[in-house]
Amino acid sequence: MQQIFNFLFKNSILLLFLLLLGISLTLTIQSHSYHRSRAVSSANAMTGYVYEQMNKVQEYLNLRSQNEALAAENAELKRLLYNTQDTANIPRLKIPAGVGTYRVIQSKVIKNSYSEHENYLTINSGSSDGLTKDMGVVSSLGVIGVVENTSRDYATVISVLNRKLKLPVKIKKNDHFGTLTWNGKNTGFAQLTDVPRLATVVKGDTIVTGAESTIFPENIPVGRIEKVYVDKKTNYYTLEIKLFNDMTSLGHIYIIENKDRAQIKHLEEATKVDE
Structure with a gap:
């Protein structure tokens, strides 16, 4: 606890400056539409960037399941292809799983x-x-x-x-x-x-x-x-x-x-x- 008090005492001027700066910025943004719109735009950009990075990570983690799904779809397409008389043409109608x-x-x-x-x-x-x-x-x-x-x-x-x-x-x-x-x-x-x-x-x-x-x-x-x-x-x-x-x-x-x-x-x- 003593270390916290020492930190606050040593940096009291800097902390007071940051507090007053925050208050002034808040008042400026609230009282001027231009500054408010710019702040909202910046916040949205930052939020969008964070979401984009999170989505990239999620997509990477889902690659295995996506590959499995694509492989299953390819297997079905190949079954349809191999059961046509002309393997160069894919049938227009779906062949039931038990047929062919x-x-x-x-x-x-x-x-x-x-x-x-x-x-x-x-x-x-x-x-x-x-x-x-x-x-x-x-x-x-x-x-x-x-x-x-x-x-x-x-x-x-x-x-x-x-x-x-x-x-x-x-x-x-x-x-x-x-x-x-x-x-x-x-x-x-x-x-x-x-x-x-x-x-x-x-x-x-x-x-x-x-x-x-x-x-x-x-x-x-x-x-x-x-x-x-x-x-x-x-x-x-x-x-x-x-x-x-x-x-x-x-x-x-x-x-x-x-x-x-x-x-x-x-x-x-x-x-x-x-x-």
Whole structure:
């Protein structure tokens, strides 16, 4: 208490000056409309600035929930897109959730390997979300891989950067099919083989998933042709494909369920037995 009295005594002149200044400013503002309007304007500006900064902080803290909401919306849009005959056009009418060949499930990559010859992803969705083996996995840019194993809440995905994965794809402009594999060298590129030399291919052509795949819808982007090699022994092309996805940096992803896949596989297996 004594320290407070000492402070007031030592600074009594300054405190008296500030008190009188405050009183004079208050009287001036109250008695003159111009000064009053300027004071109100300054107060509003200060309040607005504080609110703006608070809003920026709140928006930053809400980024995670906003990203989750956007990812869920993208999943619904992709489901609508994959269930149209022409994937270049979005349907005008909303397709009910239980209708359509494809179902899309939102998920996120929590672990990503890309330095091995056989790379896998771990995602935070599992059997409780409806995931099973051999479901397709994509991002907003294109194909990522195929579900390999599932637990209740998680799943592993065999990546495009895995030498075991063989993905049927096609050249978009002419529908010539081939098989996409990875040679284990560059994380930005995969190799397309079994494309006949009668096909017209040039650098920059787009590679997409083919109609023969029972895992992915047709025309999902994969990459672009970067280099063209000719195998003179087999009379087929080997194409170097620059992947659309940066496989070393993956976040929100989408799992695609083909509801007709089991029926198609059963029919194909029964046909082989009959032969």
